Amino acid sequence: MQRRTALVPGDLMVLRGITALLLFAMMALTFIDVIGRYLLSAPVYGAAEMIQILLAATIFSGLGLVSDQDAHITVDLFEAPLSRAFGQGRRALIGIVSALGLLVIGWQLGVIGLHAWQTERTTLVLDWPQALLSLPGAVFCLIAAVLQFNRSLRRS
Protein backbone atom coordinates (compact mmCIF):
# COMPACT_ATOMS: atom_id res chain seq x y z
CA MET A 1 0.00 0.00 0.00
CA GLN A 2 1.36 3.41 -0.98
CA ARG A 3 1.94 5.91 1.80
CA ARG A 4 -0.47 8.84 1.61
CA THR A 5 0.19 12.47 2.28
CA ALA A 6 -2.13 14.43 4.57
CA LEU A 7 -4.00 15.68 1.51
CA VAL A 8 -5.49 12.29 0.75
CA PRO A 9 -6.10 10.17 3.80
CA GLY A 10 -6.91 6.49 3.86
CA ASP A 11 -6.53 4.04 1.01
CA LEU A 12 -9.43 5.25 -1.14
CA MET A 13 -11.64 2.45 0.14
CA VAL A 14 -14.69 4.72 0.07
CA LEU A 15 -14.11 5.80 -3.53
CA ARG A 16 -13.36 2.21 -4.56
CA GLY A 17 -16.51 1.02 -2.81
CA ILE A 18 -18.70 3.69 -4.45
CA THR A 19 -17.27 2.96 -7.91
CA ALA A 20 -17.72 -0.79 -7.47
CA LEU A 21 -21.28 -0.34 -6.23
CA LEU A 22 -22.21 1.90 -9.17
CA LEU A 23 -20.94 -0.56 -11.77
CA PHE A 24 -22.51 -3.49 -9.96
CA ALA A 25 -25.82 -1.61 -9.93
CA MET A 26 -25.54 -1.04 -13.68
CA MET A 27 -24.90 -4.73 -14.31
CA ALA A 28 -27.67 -5.90 -11.98
CA LEU A 29 -30.18 -3.38 -13.34
CA THR A 30 -29.53 -4.43 -16.95
CA PHE A 31 -29.84 -8.09 -16.02
CA ILE A 32 -33.03 -7.63 -13.98
CA ASP A 33 -34.56 -5.49 -16.74
CA VAL A 34 -33.96 -8.19 -19.39
CA ILE A 35 -35.13 -11.03 -17.16
CA GLY A 36 -38.15 -8.99 -16.06
CA ARG A 37 -39.12 -8.24 -19.63
CA TYR A 38 -38.74 -11.74 -21.07
CA LEU A 39 -39.72 -13.96 -18.17
CA LEU A 40 -42.16 -11.83 -16.16
CA SER A 41 -43.32 -9.32 -18.78
CA ALA A 42 -42.36 -6.65 -16.25
CA PRO A 43 -39.33 -4.59 -17.33
CA VAL A 44 -37.87 -2.07 -14.92
CA TYR A 45 -39.57 1.29 -15.50
CA GLY A 46 -37.08 3.88 -16.72
CA ALA A 47 -34.16 1.44 -16.72
CA ALA A 48 -32.47 3.22 -19.63
CA GLU A 49 -32.45 6.55 -17.75
CA MET A 50 -31.13 4.90 -14.60
CA ILE A 51 -28.37 3.29 -16.67
CA GLN A 52 -27.45 6.69 -18.14
CA ILE A 53 -27.11 8.15 -14.63
CA LEU A 54 -25.13 5.13 -13.42
CA LEU A 55 -22.83 5.25 -16.47
CA ALA A 56 -21.94 8.89 -15.88
CA ALA A 57 -21.38 8.30 -12.17
CA THR A 58 -19.25 5.18 -12.80
CA ILE A 59 -17.03 7.00 -15.29
CA PHE A 60 -16.49 10.08 -13.13
CA SER A 61 -15.91 8.12 -9.93
CA GLY A 62 -13.50 5.87 -11.86
CA LEU A 63 -11.55 8.95 -12.98
CA GLY A 64 -10.44 9.47 -9.39
CA LEU A 65 -8.97 5.98 -9.25
CA VAL A 66 -7.35 6.40 -12.68
CA SER A 67 -5.76 9.64 -11.52
CA ASP A 68 -4.59 8.12 -8.25
CA GLN A 69 -2.88 5.31 -10.19
CA ASP A 70 -1.69 7.77 -12.86
CA ALA A 71 -3.21 5.33 -15.34
CA HIS A 72 -4.40 7.82 -17.97
CA ILE A 73 -3.75 6.55 -21.49
CA THR A 74 -0.48 7.88 -22.86
CA VAL A 75 2.03 7.63 -25.71
CA ASP A 76 5.17 6.34 -24.03
CA LEU A 77 7.32 5.98 -27.13
CA PHE A 78 9.94 8.40 -25.85
CA GLU A 79 9.44 7.82 -22.13
CA ALA A 80 12.97 6.64 -21.36
CA PRO A 81 14.96 9.42 -23.11
CA LEU A 82 12.56 12.15 -21.93
CA SER A 83 12.77 10.91 -18.35
CA ARG A 84 16.53 11.08 -18.53
CA ALA A 85 16.47 14.55 -20.10
CA PHE A 86 13.82 16.24 -17.95
CA GLY A 87 13.70 14.16 -14.77
CA GLN A 88 10.92 14.30 -12.19
CA GLY A 89 9.89 17.85 -13.11
CA ARG A 90 8.41 16.61 -16.38
CA ARG A 91 6.31 14.00 -14.65
CA ALA A 92 5.04 16.56 -12.18
CA LEU A 93 4.12 18.89 -15.05
CA ILE A 94 2.25 16.07 -16.81
CA GLY A 95 0.33 15.39 -13.61
CA ILE A 96 -0.53 19.06 -13.13
CA VAL A 97 -1.85 19.31 -16.71
CA SER A 98 -4.06 16.25 -16.05
CA ALA A 99 -5.28 17.75 -12.77
CA LEU A 100 -6.09 21.06 -14.45
CA GLY A 101 -8.03 19.20 -17.14
CA LEU A 102 -10.06 17.41 -14.49
CA LEU A 103 -10.70 20.69 -12.69
CA VAL A 104 -12.00 22.34 -15.85
CA ILE A 105 -14.28 19.36 -16.57
CA GLY A 106 -15.53 19.34 -12.97
CA TRP A 107 -16.18 23.07 -13.09
CA GLN A 108 -18.24 22.80 -16.29
CA LEU A 109 -20.20 19.81 -14.99
CA GLY A 110 -20.93 21.88 -11.88
CA VAL A 111 -22.18 24.77 -14.03
CA ILE A 112 -24.46 22.43 -16.00
CA GLY A 113 -25.67 20.70 -12.83
CA LEU A 114 -26.44 23.92 -10.95
CA HIS A 115 -28.30 25.31 -13.94
CA ALA A 116 -30.36 22.12 -14.17
CA TRP A 117 -31.02 22.31 -10.42
CA GLN A 118 -32.07 25.97 -10.47
CA THR A 119 -34.36 25.52 -13.46
CA GLU A 120 -35.74 22.28 -11.95
CA ARG A 121 -35.18 20.35 -15.14
CA THR A 122 -36.11 16.70 -14.91
CA THR A 123 -35.50 13.54 -16.94
CA LEU A 124 -38.10 12.56 -19.53
CA VAL A 125 -39.30 9.21 -18.18
CA LEU A 126 -38.59 9.09 -14.46
CA ASP A 127 -39.01 12.80 -13.83
CA TRP A 128 -35.85 12.74 -11.73
CA PRO A 129 -33.74 15.93 -11.40
CA GLN A 130 -31.38 16.21 -14.37
CA ALA A 131 -28.77 17.55 -11.97
CA LEU A 132 -28.30 13.91 -10.91
CA LEU A 133 -26.47 13.37 -14.20
CA SER A 134 -23.88 16.11 -13.76
CA LEU A 135 -23.53 17.25 -10.14
CA PRO A 136 -22.10 13.94 -8.82
CA GLY A 137 -19.74 14.03 -11.82
CA ALA A 138 -18.57 17.52 -10.82
CA VAL A 139 -17.77 16.31 -7.29
CA PHE A 140 -15.98 13.19 -8.55
CA CYS A 141 -13.90 15.27 -11.01
CA LEU A 142 -12.81 17.59 -8.22
CA ILE A 143 -11.79 14.56 -6.14
CA ALA A 144 -9.92 13.19 -9.18
CA ALA A 145 -8.13 16.53 -9.62
CA VAL A 146 -7.07 16.53 -5.95
CA LEU A 147 -5.80 12.94 -6.26
CA GLN A 148 -3.89 13.83 -9.42
CA PHE A 149 -2.35 16.94 -7.79
CA ASN A 150 -1.46 14.84 -4.80
CA ARG A 151 0.24 12.30 -6.99
CA SER A 152 2.21 15.02 -8.76
CA LEU A 153 3.31 16.46 -5.42
CA ARG A 154 4.45 13.02 -4.28
CA ARG A 155 6.47 12.59 -7.47
CA SER A 156 8.16 15.96 -7.27
Add this chain to the structure above:
Amino acid sequence: MISALIAFALVIALCFFGIRIGFATLFVGLGGFMLERGIGPGMSLLGGQVMETASSYSLSVVPLFVLMGVFIYRADISGDLYRAAHARLGHRKGGLAHSTVLACAGFSAVCGSSLATAATMTRVALPPMRRYRYSDRLATGTIAAGGTLGIMIPPSVPLMIYGLIAEQDIGRLFIAGIVPGLLLVVSFMIAVAIWASLRPEDAPPGERLEGEGGRAAVRAVLPILALFLLVLGGIYGSVFTPTEAAGIGATGAALIALTRGHLWKLSEWIDALVEASVTTAGLFMVVFGTMVFAQYINLSGMPFDLMFWLNDMELSPLGLVTGICVIALLLGMIFESLGILLLLVPVFMPALLAAQVDLIWFGIVVVLVTELGLITPPIGMNVFVVRSVVEDVRMADIFAGVLPFALAMLAVLALVLALPELATWLPGLAG
Protein backbone atom coordinates in the same frame (compact mmCIF):
# COMPACT_ATOMS: atom_id res chain seq x y z
CA MET B 1 -6.90 23.87 -42.82
CA ILE B 2 -3.55 25.31 -41.66
CA SER B 3 -4.83 25.93 -38.12
CA ALA B 4 -6.15 22.35 -37.95
CA LEU B 5 -2.79 20.97 -39.09
CA ILE B 6 -1.04 23.07 -36.44
CA ALA B 7 -3.48 21.67 -33.88
CA PHE B 8 -2.69 18.11 -34.97
CA ALA B 9 1.04 18.81 -34.77
CA LEU B 10 0.58 20.29 -31.29
CA VAL B 11 -1.39 17.26 -30.09
CA ILE B 12 1.28 14.88 -31.39
CA ALA B 13 4.07 16.97 -29.82
CA LEU B 14 2.30 17.11 -26.43
CA CYS B 15 1.57 13.35 -26.55
CA PHE B 16 5.21 12.65 -27.37
CA PHE B 17 6.23 14.79 -24.41
CA GLY B 18 4.05 12.59 -22.22
CA ILE B 19 0.92 14.70 -21.69
CA ARG B 20 -1.91 12.18 -21.42
CA ILE B 21 -3.78 11.79 -24.71
CA GLY B 22 -7.15 12.77 -23.24
CA PHE B 23 -5.81 16.05 -21.83
CA ALA B 24 -3.57 16.93 -24.80
CA THR B 25 -6.53 16.67 -27.19
CA LEU B 26 -8.85 18.38 -24.70
CA PHE B 27 -6.67 21.45 -24.16
CA VAL B 28 -5.64 21.86 -27.81
CA GLY B 29 -9.26 21.44 -28.96
CA LEU B 30 -10.58 23.77 -26.29
CA GLY B 31 -7.88 26.38 -26.95
CA GLY B 32 -8.53 26.30 -30.70
CA PHE B 33 -12.28 26.55 -30.22
CA MET B 34 -11.89 29.48 -27.81
CA LEU B 35 -9.62 31.34 -30.24
CA GLU B 36 -12.28 31.01 -32.93
CA ARG B 37 -15.44 31.48 -30.89
CA GLY B 38 -14.55 32.86 -27.47
CA ILE B 39 -14.14 31.50 -23.95
CA GLY B 40 -17.84 31.09 -23.06
CA PRO B 41 -18.82 29.00 -26.09
CA GLY B 42 -15.63 26.95 -25.63
CA MET B 43 -16.52 26.10 -22.05
CA SER B 44 -20.11 25.30 -23.02
CA LEU B 45 -18.81 23.00 -25.73
CA LEU B 46 -16.58 21.19 -23.26
CA GLY B 47 -19.33 20.64 -20.68
CA GLY B 48 -21.86 19.63 -23.32
CA GLN B 49 -19.56 17.15 -25.05
CA VAL B 50 -18.42 15.53 -21.80
CA MET B 51 -21.94 15.24 -20.41
CA GLU B 52 -23.42 13.92 -23.66
CA THR B 53 -20.72 11.25 -23.98
CA ALA B 54 -20.77 10.21 -20.33
CA SER B 55 -24.54 9.74 -20.26
CA SER B 56 -24.96 8.07 -23.63
CA TYR B 57 -27.09 4.95 -23.17
CA SER B 58 -25.49 3.21 -26.16
CA LEU B 59 -22.04 3.63 -24.57
CA SER B 60 -23.06 1.75 -21.43
CA VAL B 61 -21.94 -1.35 -23.37
CA VAL B 62 -18.34 -0.34 -22.72
CA PRO B 63 -18.13 -0.81 -18.92
CA LEU B 64 -20.36 -3.88 -19.02
CA PHE B 65 -18.35 -5.70 -21.69
CA VAL B 66 -15.11 -4.64 -20.00
CA LEU B 67 -16.53 -6.10 -16.77
CA MET B 68 -17.42 -9.32 -18.57
CA GLY B 69 -13.81 -9.55 -19.70
CA VAL B 70 -12.50 -8.92 -16.20
CA PHE B 71 -14.73 -11.64 -14.73
CA ILE B 72 -13.68 -14.12 -17.42
CA TYR B 73 -10.03 -13.23 -16.84
CA ARG B 74 -10.48 -13.82 -13.11
CA ALA B 75 -12.37 -17.09 -13.76
CA ASP B 76 -8.98 -18.55 -14.68
CA ILE B 77 -10.40 -20.16 -17.81
CA SER B 78 -7.39 -19.72 -20.09
CA GLY B 79 -5.70 -22.97 -19.07
CA ASP B 80 -8.80 -25.01 -19.88
CA LEU B 81 -9.24 -23.27 -23.20
CA TYR B 82 -5.68 -24.10 -24.10
CA ARG B 83 -5.94 -27.72 -22.95
CA ALA B 84 -9.19 -28.16 -24.89
CA ALA B 85 -7.48 -27.00 -28.08
CA HIS B 86 -4.40 -29.05 -27.23
CA ALA B 87 -6.54 -32.19 -26.84
CA ARG B 88 -7.74 -31.79 -30.43
CA LEU B 89 -4.63 -30.48 -32.19
CA GLY B 90 -1.56 -30.85 -29.97
CA HIS B 91 -0.28 -34.08 -31.54
CA ARG B 92 -0.02 -32.57 -35.03
CA LYS B 93 3.00 -30.77 -36.46
CA GLY B 94 2.67 -27.16 -35.26
CA GLY B 95 -0.32 -28.35 -33.21
CA LEU B 96 0.57 -26.43 -30.07
CA ALA B 97 0.83 -23.18 -32.05
CA HIS B 98 -2.55 -23.95 -33.66
CA SER B 99 -3.92 -24.59 -30.18
CA THR B 100 -2.54 -21.25 -29.04
CA VAL B 101 -4.27 -19.40 -31.89
CA LEU B 102 -7.59 -21.10 -31.10
CA ALA B 103 -7.28 -20.54 -27.36
CA CYS B 104 -6.40 -16.86 -27.96
CA ALA B 105 -9.46 -16.52 -30.22
CA GLY B 106 -11.70 -18.17 -27.63
CA PHE B 107 -10.32 -16.19 -24.73
CA SER B 108 -10.45 -12.85 -26.51
CA ALA B 109 -14.00 -13.55 -27.69
CA VAL B 110 -15.21 -13.26 -24.11
CA CYS B 111 -12.40 -11.19 -22.62
CA GLY B 112 -12.30 -8.41 -25.22
CA SER B 113 -8.79 -7.22 -24.38
CA SER B 114 -5.84 -7.87 -26.66
CA LEU B 115 -3.30 -7.09 -23.99
CA ALA B 116 -4.94 -9.30 -21.36
CA THR B 117 -5.12 -12.14 -23.91
CA ALA B 118 -1.44 -11.79 -24.79
CA ALA B 119 -0.36 -11.59 -21.13
CA THR B 120 -2.49 -14.56 -20.08
CA MET B 121 -1.65 -16.79 -23.00
CA THR B 122 2.06 -16.13 -22.58
CA ARG B 123 1.82 -17.72 -19.14
CA VAL B 124 -0.47 -20.54 -20.29
CA ALA B 125 0.79 -21.51 -23.74
CA LEU B 126 4.48 -20.67 -23.70
CA PRO B 127 5.65 -23.28 -21.14
CA PRO B 128 4.18 -26.26 -23.06
CA MET B 129 5.52 -24.96 -26.37
CA ARG B 130 8.96 -24.62 -24.83
CA ARG B 131 8.66 -28.10 -23.30
CA TYR B 132 8.09 -29.54 -26.78
CA ARG B 133 11.02 -27.50 -28.13
CA TYR B 134 9.09 -25.01 -30.23
CA SER B 135 11.28 -22.16 -31.37
CA ASP B 136 10.91 -19.03 -29.24
CA ARG B 137 10.20 -17.00 -32.36
CA LEU B 138 7.21 -19.11 -33.38
CA ALA B 139 5.93 -19.49 -29.81
CA THR B 140 6.09 -15.82 -28.82
CA GLY B 141 5.04 -14.62 -32.28
CA THR B 142 1.94 -16.83 -32.16
CA ILE B 143 0.95 -15.51 -28.74
CA ALA B 144 1.56 -11.84 -29.54
CA ALA B 145 -0.39 -12.13 -32.80
CA GLY B 146 -3.09 -14.34 -31.26
CA GLY B 147 -3.73 -11.66 -28.66
CA THR B 148 -4.76 -9.20 -31.38
CA LEU B 149 -7.75 -11.37 -32.26
CA GLY B 150 -9.60 -9.72 -29.37
CA ILE B 151 -9.84 -6.47 -31.28
CA MET B 152 -11.93 -7.92 -34.10
CA ILE B 153 -13.82 -10.80 -32.50
CA PRO B 154 -16.73 -9.26 -30.57
CA PRO B 155 -17.10 -7.79 -28.03
CA SER B 156 -14.43 -5.35 -29.09
CA VAL B 157 -13.78 -2.02 -27.39
CA PRO B 158 -12.34 -0.36 -30.54
CA LEU B 159 -15.49 -1.35 -32.47
CA MET B 160 -17.64 0.17 -29.70
CA ILE B 161 -15.64 3.41 -29.82
CA TYR B 162 -15.80 3.47 -33.63
CA GLY B 163 -19.58 3.02 -33.37
CA LEU B 164 -19.73 6.10 -31.16
CA ILE B 165 -17.64 8.33 -33.42
CA ALA B 166 -19.17 7.20 -36.70
CA GLU B 167 -22.69 6.99 -35.22
CA GLN B 168 -23.02 3.37 -36.31
CA ASP B 169 -25.00 0.61 -34.62
CA ILE B 170 -22.64 -1.21 -32.25
CA GLY B 171 -24.58 -4.48 -32.56
CA ARG B 172 -24.21 -4.44 -36.37
CA LEU B 173 -20.51 -3.68 -36.02
CA PHE B 174 -20.07 -6.67 -33.72
CA ILE B 175 -21.86 -8.93 -36.19
CA ALA B 176 -19.79 -7.48 -39.04
CA GLY B 177 -16.60 -8.38 -37.17
CA ILE B 178 -17.41 -12.09 -36.96
CA VAL B 179 -16.41 -13.19 -40.48
CA PRO B 180 -13.20 -11.09 -40.64
CA GLY B 181 -12.38 -12.32 -37.12
CA LEU B 182 -12.78 -15.95 -38.18
CA LEU B 183 -10.77 -15.24 -41.34
CA LEU B 184 -7.98 -13.91 -39.13
CA VAL B 185 -8.03 -17.12 -37.07
CA VAL B 186 -7.86 -19.25 -40.24
CA SER B 187 -5.10 -17.07 -41.74
CA PHE B 188 -3.05 -17.34 -38.53
CA MET B 189 -3.43 -21.13 -38.61
CA ILE B 190 -2.34 -21.15 -42.26
CA ALA B 191 0.69 -19.06 -41.25
CA VAL B 192 1.52 -21.62 -38.54
CA ALA B 193 1.08 -24.51 -41.01
CA ILE B 194 3.38 -22.89 -43.58
CA TRP B 195 6.00 -22.15 -40.88
CA ALA B 196 5.80 -25.73 -39.58
CA SER B 197 6.19 -27.23 -43.04
CA LEU B 198 9.11 -24.93 -43.97
CA ARG B 199 10.89 -25.34 -40.62
CA PRO B 200 9.58 -28.54 -39.01
CA GLU B 201 12.24 -28.33 -36.30
CA ASP B 202 10.56 -25.12 -35.04
CA ALA B 203 7.22 -26.84 -34.44
CA PRO B 204 7.53 -30.53 -33.53
CA PRO B 205 4.35 -32.50 -32.78
CA GLY B 206 3.41 -32.80 -29.12
CA GLU B 207 1.82 -35.70 -27.29
CA ARG B 208 -1.76 -36.67 -27.90
CA LEU B 209 -3.66 -35.36 -24.87
CA GLU B 210 -6.15 -38.10 -24.17
CA GLY B 211 -8.28 -39.39 -21.34
CA GLU B 212 -10.27 -37.55 -18.73
CA GLY B 213 -7.95 -34.52 -18.68
CA GLY B 214 -8.66 -33.61 -22.30
CA ARG B 215 -12.40 -34.27 -22.01
CA ALA B 216 -12.62 -32.28 -18.77
CA ALA B 217 -10.91 -29.32 -20.46
CA VAL B 218 -13.40 -29.48 -23.33
CA ARG B 219 -16.31 -29.64 -20.87
CA ALA B 220 -14.91 -26.71 -18.91
CA VAL B 221 -14.97 -24.40 -21.91
CA LEU B 222 -18.56 -25.21 -22.87
CA PRO B 223 -20.08 -22.55 -20.56
CA ILE B 224 -17.77 -19.96 -22.12
CA LEU B 225 -18.91 -20.99 -25.58
CA ALA B 226 -22.55 -20.88 -24.45
CA LEU B 227 -22.12 -17.37 -23.02
CA PHE B 228 -20.47 -16.14 -26.20
CA LEU B 229 -23.30 -17.59 -28.31
CA LEU B 230 -25.96 -16.15 -25.97
CA VAL B 231 -24.47 -12.66 -26.10
CA LEU B 232 -23.83 -12.55 -29.84
CA GLY B 233 -26.93 -14.56 -30.73
CA GLY B 234 -29.02 -12.20 -28.63
CA ILE B 235 -27.65 -9.17 -30.49
CA TYR B 236 -27.90 -10.90 -33.87
CA GLY B 237 -31.48 -12.01 -33.29
CA SER B 238 -32.42 -8.54 -31.95
CA VAL B 239 -33.46 -10.20 -28.68
CA PHE B 240 -31.16 -7.89 -26.72
CA THR B 241 -29.79 -4.42 -27.35
CA PRO B 242 -25.98 -4.44 -27.15
CA THR B 243 -26.23 -2.90 -23.64
CA GLU B 244 -28.58 -5.64 -22.47
CA ALA B 245 -26.36 -8.28 -24.05
CA ALA B 246 -23.41 -6.78 -22.20
CA GLY B 247 -25.32 -6.89 -18.90
CA ILE B 248 -26.28 -10.52 -19.52
CA GLY B 249 -22.69 -11.27 -20.55
CA ALA B 250 -21.20 -9.70 -17.42
CA THR B 251 -23.67 -11.50 -15.15
CA GLY B 252 -23.05 -14.81 -16.96
CA ALA B 253 -19.29 -14.31 -16.69
CA ALA B 254 -19.65 -13.68 -12.94
CA LEU B 255 -21.64 -16.92 -12.62
CA ILE B 256 -18.96 -18.84 -14.53
CA ALA B 257 -16.31 -17.39 -12.22
CA LEU B 258 -18.40 -18.40 -9.19
CA THR B 259 -18.76 -21.98 -10.43
CA ARG B 260 -14.99 -22.13 -10.83
CA GLY B 261 -14.38 -21.09 -7.23
CA HIS B 262 -13.71 -17.38 -7.78
CA LEU B 263 -15.58 -14.22 -6.67
CA TRP B 264 -16.67 -15.80 -3.38
CA LYS B 265 -15.19 -12.94 -1.35
CA LEU B 266 -16.45 -9.34 -1.31
CA SER B 267 -12.90 -8.12 -1.87
CA GLU B 268 -12.70 -10.13 -5.12
CA TRP B 269 -15.90 -8.48 -6.35
CA ILE B 270 -14.66 -5.01 -5.44
CA ASP B 271 -11.29 -5.61 -7.12
CA ALA B 272 -12.96 -6.84 -10.32
CA LEU B 273 -15.53 -4.03 -10.41
CA VAL B 274 -12.88 -1.39 -9.70
CA GLU B 275 -10.58 -2.82 -12.40
CA ALA B 276 -13.38 -2.57 -14.95
CA SER B 277 -14.33 0.95 -13.81
CA VAL B 278 -10.73 2.17 -14.02
CA THR B 279 -10.34 0.76 -17.53
CA THR B 280 -13.64 2.36 -18.55
CA ALA B 281 -12.83 5.75 -17.03
CA GLY B 282 -9.41 5.78 -18.72
CA LEU B 283 -11.02 5.06 -22.09
CA PHE B 284 -13.71 7.69 -21.62
CA MET B 285 -11.19 10.37 -20.66
CA VAL B 286 -9.55 9.90 -24.07
CA VAL B 287 -12.97 9.99 -25.70
CA PHE B 288 -13.89 13.25 -23.90
CA GLY B 289 -10.67 14.93 -25.06
CA THR B 290 -10.88 13.77 -28.64
CA MET B 291 -14.56 14.69 -28.91
CA VAL B 292 -13.69 18.28 -27.98
CA PHE B 293 -10.72 18.20 -30.36
CA ALA B 294 -12.92 16.81 -33.15
CA GLN B 295 -15.36 19.71 -32.65
CA TYR B 296 -12.53 22.17 -33.17
CA ILE B 297 -11.30 20.28 -36.24
CA ASN B 298 -14.83 20.41 -37.64
CA LEU B 299 -15.03 24.13 -36.89
CA SER B 300 -11.74 24.68 -38.72
CA GLY B 301 -13.35 23.24 -41.86
CA MET B 302 -10.56 20.74 -42.38
CA PRO B 303 -12.79 17.67 -42.95
CA PHE B 304 -14.70 19.51 -45.68
CA ASP B 305 -11.55 20.94 -47.26
CA LEU B 306 -10.24 17.40 -47.29
CA MET B 307 -13.48 16.15 -48.83
CA PHE B 308 -13.31 18.70 -51.67
CA TRP B 309 -9.64 17.95 -52.22
CA LEU B 310 -10.29 14.21 -52.38
CA ASN B 311 -13.28 14.89 -54.65
CA ASP B 312 -11.01 16.71 -57.08
CA MET B 313 -8.70 13.70 -57.10
CA GLU B 314 -11.71 11.58 -58.17
CA LEU B 315 -10.74 8.73 -55.92
CA SER B 316 -12.96 5.65 -55.89
CA PRO B 317 -14.39 4.65 -52.49
CA LEU B 318 -11.84 1.82 -52.42
CA GLY B 319 -9.04 4.24 -53.24
CA LEU B 320 -10.18 6.60 -50.50
CA VAL B 321 -10.39 3.84 -47.88
CA THR B 322 -7.02 2.42 -48.95
CA GLY B 323 -5.48 5.89 -48.58
CA ILE B 324 -6.95 6.22 -45.08
CA CYS B 325 -5.56 2.78 -44.24
CA VAL B 326 -2.06 3.92 -45.20
CA ILE B 327 -2.40 6.98 -42.92
CA ALA B 328 -3.76 4.74 -40.13
CA LEU B 329 -0.77 2.41 -40.56
CA LEU B 330 1.58 5.37 -40.20
CA LEU B 331 -0.33 6.70 -37.18
CA GLY B 332 -0.14 3.17 -35.76
CA MET B 333 3.57 3.76 -35.32
CA ILE B 334 2.77 6.51 -32.79
CA PHE B 335 -0.68 5.93 -31.29
CA GLU B 336 -2.47 2.86 -30.08
CA SER B 337 -5.80 1.87 -31.61
CA LEU B 338 -8.07 4.21 -29.68
CA GLY B 339 -6.02 7.31 -30.55
CA ILE B 340 -5.98 6.42 -34.24
CA LEU B 341 -9.73 5.89 -34.38
CA LEU B 342 -10.53 9.06 -32.50
CA LEU B 343 -8.18 11.28 -34.47
CA LEU B 344 -8.70 9.83 -37.93
CA VAL B 345 -12.37 8.95 -38.27
CA PRO B 346 -13.93 12.40 -37.62
CA VAL B 347 -11.50 14.06 -40.03
CA PHE B 348 -12.41 11.77 -42.93
CA MET B 349 -16.10 11.33 -42.11
CA PRO B 350 -17.47 13.94 -44.59
CA ALA B 351 -15.29 12.51 -47.38
CA LEU B 352 -16.42 8.96 -46.54
CA LEU B 353 -20.07 10.01 -46.52
CA ALA B 354 -19.68 11.91 -49.79
CA ALA B 355 -18.08 8.86 -51.41
CA GLN B 356 -20.97 6.75 -50.05
CA VAL B 357 -18.59 4.36 -48.31
CA ASP B 358 -20.36 1.73 -46.19
CA LEU B 359 -19.43 2.85 -42.69
CA ILE B 360 -19.85 -0.62 -41.17
CA TRP B 361 -17.33 -1.98 -43.68
CA PHE B 362 -15.02 0.98 -43.13
CA GLY B 363 -15.17 0.40 -39.37
CA ILE B 364 -14.03 -3.19 -39.78
CA VAL B 365 -11.24 -2.13 -42.15
CA VAL B 366 -9.91 0.66 -39.95
CA VAL B 367 -10.05 -1.50 -36.80
CA LEU B 368 -8.17 -4.25 -38.67
CA VAL B 369 -5.46 -1.71 -39.49
CA THR B 370 -5.18 -0.60 -35.88
CA GLU B 371 -4.95 -4.29 -34.92
CA LEU B 372 -1.89 -4.56 -37.14
CA GLY B 373 -0.35 -1.71 -35.16
CA LEU B 374 -0.40 -3.91 -32.06
CA ILE B 375 2.31 -6.18 -33.47
CA THR B 376 4.34 -3.89 -35.70
CA PRO B 377 7.30 -1.75 -34.57
CA PRO B 378 8.04 0.65 -33.02
CA ILE B 379 5.14 0.39 -30.54
CA GLY B 380 3.68 -3.11 -31.00
CA MET B 381 2.00 -3.22 -27.59
CA ASN B 382 1.30 -6.97 -27.72
CA VAL B 383 4.97 -7.67 -28.40
CA PHE B 384 5.90 -5.55 -25.37
CA VAL B 385 3.42 -7.45 -23.21
CA VAL B 386 4.80 -10.85 -24.23
CA ARG B 387 8.34 -9.58 -23.69
CA SER B 388 7.43 -8.31 -20.22
CA VAL B 389 6.38 -11.84 -19.23
CA VAL B 390 9.27 -13.72 -20.88
CA GLU B 391 12.34 -11.64 -20.35
CA ASP B 392 14.79 -14.16 -21.79
CA VAL B 393 13.55 -13.70 -25.37
CA ARG B 394 14.89 -10.80 -27.41
CA MET B 395 12.38 -8.20 -28.62
CA ALA B 396 13.78 -8.61 -32.16
CA ASP B 397 12.97 -12.34 -32.03
CA ILE B 398 9.36 -11.67 -31.06
CA PHE B 399 9.00 -9.10 -33.85
CA ALA B 400 10.53 -11.67 -36.26
CA GLY B 401 8.05 -14.23 -34.92
CA VAL B 402 5.02 -12.02 -35.55
CA LEU B 403 6.08 -11.19 -39.11
CA PRO B 404 4.24 -14.14 -40.78
CA PHE B 405 1.14 -13.26 -38.78
CA ALA B 406 1.40 -9.58 -39.78
CA LEU B 407 1.53 -10.75 -43.40
CA ALA B 408 -1.50 -12.98 -42.79
CA MET B 409 -3.30 -9.97 -41.30
CA LEU B 410 -2.40 -7.86 -44.34
CA ALA B 411 -3.81 -10.61 -46.58
CA VAL B 412 -7.10 -10.57 -44.63
CA LEU B 413 -7.12 -6.76 -44.80
CA ALA B 414 -6.69 -6.95 -48.59
CA LEU B 415 -9.51 -9.50 -48.77
CA VAL B 416 -11.88 -7.36 -46.72
CA LEU B 417 -10.94 -4.32 -48.80
CA ALA B 418 -11.56 -6.18 -52.05
CA LEU B 419 -14.71 -7.97 -50.85
CA PRO B 420 -16.70 -5.64 -48.54
CA GLU B 421 -19.38 -8.35 -48.37
CA LEU B 422 -17.13 -10.24 -45.95
CA ALA B 423 -18.03 -7.57 -43.41
CA THR B 424 -21.46 -6.48 -44.62
CA TRP B 425 -23.07 -9.81 -45.49
CA LEU B 426 -23.82 -11.03 -41.97
CA PRO B 427 -25.27 -7.74 -40.63
CA GLY B 428 -27.30 -7.55 -43.84
CA LEU B 429 -28.84 -10.95 -43.08
CA ALA B 430 -29.73 -9.81 -39.58
CA GLY B 431 -31.73 -6.97 -41.18
